[in-house]
Amino acid sequence: MPPSLCANCQTTRAVIIRPKNRQKLCKTCFLTIFETEVHETITSSSLFHRSERVAIGASGGKDSTVLASVLKTLNERYDYGLQLCLLSIDEGIKGYRDDSLETVKRNAVQYDMPLEIVGYGELYGWTMDQVVAQVGKKGNCTYCGVFRRQALDRGAARLGIKHVVTGHNADDVAETVMMNLLRGDLPRLSRGTSIVTDSGASEIKRSKPLKYAYEKEIVLYAHHKKLDYFSTECIYSPEAFRGSARTLIKDLEKIRPSSILDIVKSGEDMALLVPPEVNGGTKKPAAAAVAEDDTPGGCGSQNGRSSGGEMAELEKKLAEDETAASRETEIQLPAAAPKKKTKNPDKSRTPKQVKVQSMGKCERCGYISSQKICKACSLLEGLNKNRPKTAIEVGVGMEDEESSSTLMRQMEQVQLTSG
Amino acid sequence: MATSVPGKNDSGAISITVEFTGGLEMLFSNERKHNVAIPAQLSDGSRPNIAYLLQYLVDNVMKDERKELFILEDNVRPGILVLINDADWELEGEEKYELQQGDNIVFVSTLHGG
Numbered sequence: 001m002p003p004s005l006c007a008n009c010q011t012t013r014a015v016i017i018r019p020k021n022r023q024k025l026c027k028t029c030f031l032t033i034f035e036t037e038v039h040e041t042i043t044s045s046s047l048f049h050r051s052e053r054v055a056i057g058a059s060g061g062k063d064s065t066v067l068a069s070v071l072k073t074l075n076e077r078y079d080y081g082l083q084l085c086l087l088s089i090d091e092g093i094k095g096y097r098d099d100s101l102e103t104v105k106r107n108a109v110q111y112d113m114p115l116e117i118v119g120y121g122e123l124y125g126w127t128m129d130q131v132v133a134q135v136g137k138k139g140n141c142t143y144c145g146v147f148r149r150q151a152l153d154r155g156a157a158r159l160g161i162k163h164v165v166t167g168h169n170a171d172d173v174a175e176t177v178m179m180n181l182l183r184g185d186l187p188r189l190s191r192g193t194s195i196v197t198d199s200g201a202s203e204i205k206r207s208k209p210l211k212y213a214y215e216k217e218i219v220l221y222a223h224h225k226k227l228d229y230f231s232t233e234c235i236y237s238p239e240a241f242r243g244s245a246r247t248l249i250k251d252l253e254k255i256r257p258s259s260i261l262d263i264v265k266s267g268e269d270m271a272l273l274v275p276p277e278v279n280g281g282t283k284k285p286a287a288a289a290v291a292e293d294d295t296p297g298g299c300g301s302q303n304g305r306s307s308g309g310e311m312a313e314l315e316k317k318l319a320e321d322e323t324a325a326s327r328e329t330e331i332q333l334p335a336a337a338p339k340k341k342t343k344n345p346d347k348s349r350t351p352k353q354v355k356v357q358s359m360g361k362c363e364r365c366g367y368i369s370s371q372k373i374c375k376a377c378s379l380l381e382g383l384n385k386n387r388p389k390t391a392i393e394v395g396v397g398m399e400d401e402e403s404s405s406t407l408m409r410q411m412e413q414v415q416l417t418s419g
Numbered sequence: 420m421a422t423s424v425p426g427k428n429d430s431g432a433i434s435i436t437v438e439f440t441g442g443l444e445m446l447f448s449n450e451r452k453h454n455v456a457i458p459a460q461l462s463d464g465s466r467p468n469i470a471y472l473l474q475y476l477v478d479n480v481m482k483d484e485r486k487e488l489f490i491l492e493d494n495v496r497p498g499i500l501v502l503i504n505d506a507d508w509e510l511e512g513e514e515k516y517e518l519q520q521g522d523n524i525v526f527v528s529t530l531h532g533g
Contacts, residue, residue: 004510013506014506015502015505015506015507015510016506017509061531062441062529171529215529216500216529218529219441219500219527219529220507220527223502223525223527224505231440231441231442231531232442232531233442233445246530250497250530251497253497
């Protein structure tokens with residue numbers, strides 16, 4: 001194949017085909033055009049104001065590293081007058097977060113930005129390693145998601161910063177659109193497509209300046225700019241539903257690369273059709289409903305993020321906990337609450353969304369919450385209560401009582417024969 | 420040095436560099452860079468291309484059992500980018516690109532997170 005020339009400068013060899021329009025570009029033109037497009041996203045949505053202090057949710061991964069690099073470049077090139085800093089979460093997962101935090105520390109030096117690290121351990125008294133030891137690998141992403149949202153907010157609050165930007169890219173948004181489409185969850189679909197997530201659930205604004213940037217271009221940007229980033233996968237619980245949505249997106253991209261941005265556009269158009277009372281407007285929706293969509297890519301991008309199904313189950317459980325006095329929640333449930341078991345969360349969700357919730361503060365921690373006790377505190381309560389109980393169960397085999405008693409009998413026999 | 424080494428024909432092999440990044444290195448013994456020597460001509464007389472290289476890597480270099488994380492349906496798994504001498508392989512004919520002495524082939528995963 002004869003080498004093709006850059007469609008922009010017409011002089012240098014093209015090394016990139018842009019997924020969205022098949023345009024062939026050389027390295028230099030690609031880097032400039034990528035940056036310019038992010039600049040256009042920022043200006044057209046008036047994302048920042050002058051002298052604003054902005055925290056970049058930084059995981060050390062490709063997305064947040066590219067975001068930090070591009071924002072620094074644009075801030076200088078177009079004189080935004082922003083004060084940028086890096087904000088990282090340490091979930092407390094050994095062998096996963098340690099190395100990526102080292103990357104963030106190097107980034108802080110490379111980009112000359114202050115770095116703040118907030119840890120689950122210090123905030124909640126539980127690292128994710130401890131949570132998983134307690135609840136198992138299944139469903140632990142829910143804890144991580146709820147904790148992360150609050151942790152980012154608290155980190156920002158600690159710095160006195162009201163705006164956190166995250167590295168969500170077009171593929172992430174398309175994935176969320178597809179997932180919510182498949183679940184029939186228009187309110188969440190609508191919120192997920194918005195570039196700014198401003199909700200009554202938090203005083204801190206979230207936004208995603210890379211919303212229109214293809215993951216492929218983000219990786220190529222990092223590659224050609226030789227950025228220092230870290231790739232890893234959360235060692236806990238892959239999330240099957242998001243994984244499938246992701247595979248679908250990537251397969252579609254292979255056949256028709258513009259699909260990804262088309263899905264994002266479709267999601268935005270569908271969002272316009274969602275009535276505000278369903279969408280929850282900007283003030284009243286539940287904190288956790290937003291939390292799920294907005295979970296930054298702190299954990300693996302294909303793994304780790306909690307599914308809406310899980311989150312819906314959690315929401316239900318928390319609502320139940322609210323009314324129940326003790327751990328015997330399921331038995332004490334008021335008859336009015338249709339308990340269709342957790343397997344079918346979607347049916348029970350629709351009426352819940354329209355329920356008007358007023359924002360108050362968590363009685364325990366003071367965090368803004370629609371319920372008396374915020375989700376993080378409710379989860380912590382469950383964790384703390386269960387601490388000794390699970391320790392005993394672990395030794396026996398948790399699910400199947402019959403098999404465990406069989407096991408015990410077998411062990412008795414062993415003892416008998418050996419004795 | 421002997422001019423002819425029995426069993427080894429220098430003119431019959433081309434050496435290339437293969438790099439795995441973006442998390443893919445985890446599938447290749449955590450080694451980012453691999454030097455690979457492949458025959459300049461295959462038994463059917465054709466020249467080795469990327470498709471040949473993929474199979475070669477799976478058979479000879481990849482120790483991880485999870486082949487499907489790299490190859491799906493005899494091609495690179497969607498979400499993995501291939502760069503031939505830093506150019507997107509789509510500009511070079513994808514798996515039909517014929518390898519040249521000294522080529523640098525990079526596989527970058529976009530599928531891994533931070």
